[in-house]
Amino acid sequence: ETGVTQSPTHLIKTRGQQVTLRCSSQSGHNTVSWYQQALGQGPQFIFQYYREEENGRGNFPPRFSGLQFPNYSSELNVNALELDDSALYLCASSGTGGDRTQYFGPGTRLLVL
Amino acid sequence: SQELEQSPQSLIVQEGKNLTINCTSSKTLYGLYWYKQKYGEGLIFLMMLQKGGEEKSHEKITAKLDEKKQQSSLHITASQPSHAGIYLCGADNNNNDMRFGAGTRLTVKP
Numbered sequence: 500e501t502g503v504t505q506s507p508t509h510l511i512k513t514r515g516q517q518v519t520l521r522c523s524s525q526s527g528h529n530t531v532s533w534y535q536q537a538l539g540q541g542p543q544f545i546f547q548y549y550r551e552e553e554n555g556r557g558n559f560p561p562r563f564s565g566l567q568f569p570n571y572s573s574e575l576n577v578n579a580l581e582l583d584d585s586a587l588y589l590c591a592s593s594g595t596g597g598d599r600t601q602y603f604g605p606g607t608r609l610l611v612l
Numbered sequence: 613s614q615e616l617e618q619s620p621q622s623l624i625v626q627e628g629k630n631l632t633i634n635c636t637s638s639k640t641l642y643g644l645y646w647y648k649q650k651y652g653e654g655l656i657f658l659m660m661l662q663k664g665g666e667e668k669s670h671e672k673i674t675a676k677l678d679e680k681k682q683q684s685s686l687h688i689t690a691s692q693p694s695h696a697g698i699y700l701c702g703a704d705n706n707n708n709d710m711r712f713g714a715g716t717r718l719t720v721k722p
Contacts, residue, residue: 541700541713543712544709544711606653
């Protein structure tokens, strides 16, 4: 069974640029959630995708957008990067049924200069 | 929205000592998750608790959800350097998301 993978592992961008982060869900999972984790804090929910549709969104501006593909992999896009967007971005996948446990990938470390 | 408060924020223990980390919720918990995170890495799922009074163990780690379902504790017996990391509690929220505490950073001194 393949776990959740994310790419790239690290990324450096400058303010105003755009970035795309990628996530492959665990085998058999159809739900992907994205989180932003600033240094010293717990992860903050960005949004969730289920069967290619957005299925819940946290308190993040519209410049944070996402996609889910038919194979359940997902992308997180951030436009007009700001310095405060520097963080660890985590993707988690979960399955159907009663078990809502989310399994996380290793994360993408984004630095905005 | 639900808020989770973890205590202590950080903990330094000598190898072999027992320790407890607490997670208190502002609302009733319907699903409480414990994760471990190595610095700058992803979260590793440890345990999930749903029922009041539920207790689960894995190796030397035991987690409990109190009867009123607003507090959970994570207890590590005979700590080892491999237990070092950041422990996070998370709870199911009503927006298909999970809320997390700020984490407890555990250091185990050999």
